[in-house]
Amino acid sequence: xxxxxxxxxxxKYSETFFHYKIKGLSEAGFExxxxxxxxxxxxxxxxxxxxxPVLSGKPLRQFFLTLIILIKTLFIAPKRFLRLYSGEMKDxxxxxxxxxxxxxxxxxxxxELDWLxxxxxxxxxxxxxxxxxxGAKMGVSFRxxxxxxxxxxxxxxxxxxxxxxxxxxxxSEYLFQKAVSMGLNSKTPHExxxxxxxxxxxxxxxxxxxxxxxxxxxxxxxxxxxxxxxxAIETMKILKxxxxxxxxxxxxxxxxxERLKFAVYQSGLENEVNFFGIKSHEEVRxxxxxxxxxxxxxxxxxxxxxxxxxxxxxxxxxxxxxxGLRENVIDNFTGWIVKKRxxxxxxxxxxxxxxxxxxxxxxxxxxxxxxxxxxFSIKLQNEKFRNFFLQI
Amino acid sequence: xxxxxxxxxxxxxxIPSTTxxxxxxxxxxxxxxxxxxxxxxxxxxxxxxxxxxxxxxxxSLRLIIFVILEGAKxxxxxxxxxxKTIKQLKNxxxxxxxxxxxxxxxxxxLNNQPDIFHxxxxxxxxxxxxxxxxxDCKIAVSLRGxxxxxxxxxxxxxxxxxxxxxxxxxxxxxxxxxxAGEAVKYGADKNKIRVIHSSVKxxxxxxxxxxxxxxxxxxIISIGRHHWKKGYHYALDAMNYLKEEGFKFNYTIIAQGDIxxxxxxxxxxxxxxDHVKIIKGMEHVKLMEKLKSSDLLLLPxxxxxxxxVALEAMSSGVTTLSTDCGGMNEVIHNGENGFxxxxxxxxxxxxxxxxxxxxxxxxxxxxxxxxxxxxxTEFSRxxxxxxxxxxxxSLVDG
Numbered sequence: 191x192x193x194x195x196x197x198x199x200x201x202k203y204s205e206t207f208f209h210y211k212i213k214g215l216s217e218a219g220f221e222x223x224x225x226x227x228x229x230x231x232x233x234x235x236x237x238x239x240x241x242x243p244v245l246s247g248k249p250l251r252q253f254f255l256t257l258i259i260l261i262k263t264l265f266i267a268p269k270r271f272l273r274l275y276s277g278e279m280k281d282x283x284x285x286x287x288x289x290x291x292x293x294x295x296x297x298x299x300x301x302e303l304d305w306l307x308x309x310x311x312x313x314x315x316x317x318x319x320x321x322x323x324x325g326a327k328m329g330v331s332f333r334x335x336x337x338x339x340x341x342x343x344x345x346x347x348x349x350x351x352x353x354x355x356x357x358x359x360x361x362s363e364y365l366f367q368k369a370v371s372m373g374l375n376s377k378t379p380h381e382x383x384x385x386x387x388x389x390x391x392x393x394x395x396x397x398x399x400x401x402x403x404x405x406x407x408x409x410x411x412x413x414x415x416x417x418x419x420x421x422a423i424e425t426m427k428i429l430k431x432x433x434x435x436x437x438x439x440x441x442x443x444x445x446x447x448e449r450l451k452f453a454v455y456q457s458g459l460e461n462e463v464n465f466f467g468i469k470s471h472e473e474v475r476x477x478x479x480x481x482x483x484x485x486x487x488x489x490x491x492x493x494x495x496x497x498x499x500x501x502x503x504x505x506x507x508x509x510x511x512x513x514g515l516r517e518n519v520i521d522n523f524t525g526w527i528v529k530k531r532x533x534x535x536x537x538x539x540x541x542x543x544x545x546x547x548x549x550x551x552x553x554x555x556x557x558x559x560x561x562x563x564x565x566f567s568i569k570l571q572n573e574k575f576r577n578f579f580l581q582i
Numbered sequence: 583x584x585x586x587x588x589x590x591x592x593x594x595x596x597i598p599s600t601t602x603x604x605x606x607x608x609x610x611x612x613x614x615x616x617x618x619x620x621x622x623x624x625x626x627x628x629x630x631x632x633x634x635x636x637x638x639x640x641x642s643l644r645l646i647i648f649v650i651l652e653g654a655k656x657x658x659x660x661x662x663x664x665x666k667t668i669k670q671l672k673n674x675x676x677x678x679x680x681x682x683x684x685x686x687x688x689x690x691x692l693n694n695q696p697d698i699f700h701x702x703x704x705x706x707x708x709x710x711x712x713x714x715x716x717x718d719c720k721i722a723v724s725l726r727g728x729x730x731x732x733x734x735x736x737x738x739x740x741x742x743x744x745x746x747x748x749x750x751x752x753x754x755x756x757x758x759x760x761x762a763g764e765a766v767k768y769g770a771d772k773n774k775i776r777v778i779h780s781s782v783k784x785x786x787x788x789x790x791x792x793x794x795x796x797x798x799x800x801x802i803i804s805i806g807r808h809h810w811k812k813g814y815h816y817a818l819d820a821m822n823y824l825k826e827e828g829f830k831f832n833y834t835i836i837a838q839g840d841i842x843x844x845x846x847x848x849x850x851x852x853x854x855x856d857h858v859k860i861i862k863g864m865e866h867v868k869l870m871e872k873l874k875s876s877d878l879l880l881l882p883x884x885x886x887x888x889x890x891v892a893l894e895a896m897s898s899g900v901t902t903l904s905t906d907c908g909g910m911n912e913v914i915h916n917g918e919n920g921f922x923x924x925x926x927x928x929x930x931x932x933x934x935x936x937x938x939x940x941x942x943x944x945x946x947x948x949x950x951x952x953x954x955x956x957x958x959t960e961f962s963r964x965x966x967x968x969x970x971x972x973x974x975x976s977l978v979d980g
Contacts, residue, residue: 342846415810415844424926449810452732452885456925489847531819531928 192221193579194301194326196317197309199228200238206471207385207495208309212236214572220579225298241297256293263296270299273323281350295320305329305579307359311336311348311369318350329578332360334492334514337368339416349373359383359578361493364513381578384517385495386571389563392475392503399552401482405436405544408481408505410474410496411488413444413465418510420453421487424533427457429540439481441466441474478503483543488512489530498566501525501558506551508539524558587632588974589696591618594703597637598627602780602890603702607633609781609967615974618696620687636690645686652689663692663716670712688712695719697978700755704729707751708743720752720977725765725775727757727887728811731908734768744768753977755970757887758909776973779912780890781966782897782957800831800939803876803900805869805891806883808839813882813905815844819928820882820935822852829936831857833880836872838863874898878938883907884925893961896920896953901946903934913960919952 193215201208215222216236223237230238242259245252264271274295278288298306298320306321307329308314314330321328330351341347352373358380360366370376407426411417419440426438440450440463447465454463469477478484484500484507491497491514498518500507507525509515519525526543528535543551590610594603597619610617611630619629623637639645657664667688675681687710691699699713700722706713707723714721734741748754748768754775756762762775806812814835821833833854841860849858864872873879879895881904888909895902896913902920904910905927914920921938923930938946959965 339843339847342850343843415815415842416847420926446810448732448736451735452811453926455732455735456884489844489851 191219191305191579192223192301192303193305193307194223194225194298194303195307195309196225196298196313198226198313200224200226200231200234210386210568210571211575214568214575215579218572218576220576223301223303239297239301242293256289259293259296260289263292263300267300270323274299274319277319277323291316299324307331307579311351312340314351314355315347318354321356322354327356328354329357329359330355332358332365332369332492334361334365334416334490337365337372338490338492341372352378357381357578361385362514362517364517365492368513381574383571383574383578384493384566385498386566386568387495387499387502387562388568389502389559392478392499392559399548399550399555401544401551403435405434405482405540406480407436407438407483407485407540408441408477408500409439409485409487410441410499411486411494412442413440413446413450415446416489416491417442418487418489418531419446419450421510421531421533421536422485423450423453423457423459423463425485425487425536425540426459426462428533428537430459430462432537432541434541434544436462438463438485439466439477440464441469441477443468474499475503478505481505483508483540485536485540486510486515487530487536488515491515491518493518497525498562502562502566504555504559506543506555507558508536508543510536519558520561523554524561525554587614587616588698588978589616589618590974591620591691591696591699593620593699593701593706595621595706597621597623597635598625599702605781605783606966606970609963610970613967613971615971618694620691634694636694638686638690645682649682649685649689652693653685655693656689659693667692667712667716670715674712684710684712688716692716698722698752698974700724702726704744705733705740707747708740711743711747714747714750721750722753722755722973722977723748723751725754725756725761725770727761727908728885730761730764730768731885732811741768753973755973758912760909760912761887776969776976778966778969778973779888779961780893781961781963782890782893784963787897787957788899788954797877798830800829800878800935801876802831802833802878802880802935803836803873804834804880804882805836805873806881806889808837808842808845810844811883811885812837813884813925815848816884816926816928817880817882817931818845818848818852818854818858820931821854821858822848823928823932824935825852825854825857827932827936829932829939831935833858834872834876835860836864836869837861870894870898873900876900878903878935880931880935881905881910882931883910886910888913892920893957897957897961899950899954901938901949902953903931903938905931913956917949919949919956 212222223239225239227241229240274292275288278291294316303324303326306326309331310333311330358378360380360382361384363382366380409422429436454460484505486494486497486509488510489512491512493514497507497509501524507519509519509525509527510530511527512530519527521527526539528539592607598604607617611633617633619635622640639648671681671684675684696719698720699717702724704723734744745768748770754770756775756777759777762777766772804817824831849855873895879900879902881889881892883905884907886908892902892904904914904922905925906922907925911922914922916922921934923934
């Protein structure tokens with residue numbers, strides 16, 4: 191079976207999810223082709239087909255390149271070209287728009303595929319008809335940003351996607367429900383396949399559930415507003431005012447560093463809060479081993495693989511009630527869930543966890559690790575992906 | 583007559599500059615000063631005759647001709663200065679383009695040296711540190727907002743530049759006492775800092791406070807561009823609490839630029855679309871009308887120098903509620919001429935709003951009167967003019 195996966199770029203090192211997925215499918219005997227917005231990368235060991243470039247600021251060159259690509263496509267795949275043309279026409283698009291759309295789809299529609307799968311909903315925009323004209327099934331993955339945020343800025347952006355998609359992969363049930371609330375037919379076949387981990391790679395720091403004298407608190411994630419580190423920092427301010435000895439370590443980089451450093455400075459936490467920047471998977475695991483409590487204060491999450499990894503490492507996890515996190519952590523069983531944007535409640539919960547007996551903490555840590563191993567293994571994920579493309 | 587006048591260069595990079603810098607230029611030109619403006623001419627301007635423009639051209643060809651002519655002028659006037667300038671800028675600029683652009687900035691300054699070169703944005707100290715090595719006049723630096731309050735926290739190079747050049751600066755103008763305190767941490771001499779508050783234009787000043795008739799729905803307004811430091815995300819948390827309390831209100835944010843994802847997300851999350859309206863900018867006259875018709879100006883910021891919009895609200899009889907950030911507590915005294923709450927504390931915002939809405943009209947009228955009084959005595963155009971005059975004169979005398 192031939193599967194084309196459309197991504198905005200070659201998956202980054204940190205996007206383990208895609209790497210696992212592509213590897214799993216290849217190993218299961220599927221022929222996988224990756225369509226990306228990036229140039230070909232040697233280190234990435236799969237068949238890559240970059241999109242034709244958008245040459246901003248060079249209208250003349252863009253014109254001729256587009257002309258050549260359109261003629262080439264018409265020559266190689268005349269029927270598909272015309273089907274796409276008439277399909278777009280039916281949707282009321284202007285000729286200029288249609289030709290642009292064909293250019294955007296040209297690197298895909300000349301291939302023979304059984305499935306055309308979009309790695310993000312947003313990558314399917316203006317490519318809603320591609321699978322249809324190729325006679326392939328259309329799949330799409332729902333992740334946090336493209337369902338939670340992108341439509342807020344672009345209302346109605348998925349209307350054509352909802353009509354054309356054959357099967358949906360969602361990383362959490364709530365994302366699917368959210369899509370339904372935005373117009374997706376609730377009967378659209380869908381499969382929840384969460385991110386996964388390799389449990390053997392995670393070791394537990396201590397097995398008796400005890401904490402150090404100075405509590406090490408950790409968060410791993412981009413420095414982006416949606417992670418709501420301001421709430422985490424405010425929480426630390428409360429802990430400090432209660433005389434608790436702790437440090438708060440943040441792994442990740444992003445555009446909000448200045449904002450967060452100012453929050454730390456304004457809250458008088460320069461000695462407690464550390465920004466580590468980006469770290470390798472190995473370094474993250476080492477830091478996790480030296481962590482007492484994992485914290486995730488996000489305003490919203492699709493699912494959040496960092497929290498899953500922290501549970502697999504056997505860390506006591508305190509997370510917000512962001513929708514994806516409520517499927518990731520079971521409250522009072524594999525961790526604790528706190529109302530988002532409430533530093534007072536996060537601080538209260540952290541203190542509660544610190545005061546707990548070692549046995550109580552250990553029970554939760556063991557539950558979390560056992561559940562991560564059982565329900566979120568790479569092996570299980572690979573199986574689910576295989577079935578995703580085999581059954582409809 | 584111009585021979586006796588003190589020549590002050592007001593440098594912000596752009597001509598014309600931001601509203602408050604333009605206000606400063608106007609205020610200075612009404613006095614015994616001659617004002618020099620350097621930088622890029624962004625659009626046509628109409629200034630009084632004692633404001634002199636020395637703009638640097640922007641298109642490449644004109645810039646090159648400009649640099650050759652200005653260079654020749656300096657070479658004839660002062661050959662050693664010319665050589666020193668070329669040497670300095672060659673060391674500083676790795677590529678030709680930035681070298682020429684840099685020359686285009688510095689040459690007209692050297693050919694038309696003022697008595698005081700007043701840098702409006704502290705980051706210039708890092709970008710154009712050659713000013714310190716090449717100018718023979720006094721250098722003053724304004725201490726404003728982000729440039730002092732948080733940029734150096736995340737920019738080690740900027741921090742280093744402040745630590746080198748602040749001690750070499752002849753005088754500082756601080757927009758608030760709070761920011762003066764921050765600048766001292768980077769080596770600014772406390773005794774060389776003069777706190778001069780901004781002013782409210784006389785035409786905005788209400789002659790007297792008016793008693794307001796309260797509507798059923800409490801009208802709250804915030805004004806200021808979209809930026810994290812404005813704290814609109816905390817304001818929306820507070821609006822969510824108000825909504826949960828069943829409090830009747832409308833909240834209007836007037837802000838330039840696109841609405842950030844974070845704000846869109848919270849509006850959607852809290853389902854506040856019926857209560858909150860975000861307007862993308864407004865011309866000033868309409869803005870003032872909208873402000874005057876509101877029951878409360880909310881300033882939810884986490885960082886400010888002293889926010890002009892608060893001064894404008896106080897001068898037009900609108901109750902003002904501000905976070906305790908930057909120099910805001912130098913203007914507002916809680917319960918006397920407005921209200922102050924801690925930063926980053928949405929519960930305090932919503933609590934205080936409800937409290938204010940329940941206050942009796944007499945109390946609020948008194949607060950408005952006091953606010954008006956504060957503006958008239960502390961933030962008047964006359965006071966600002968006098969203080970700048972003293973500041974500049976002390977620089978050349980000392």
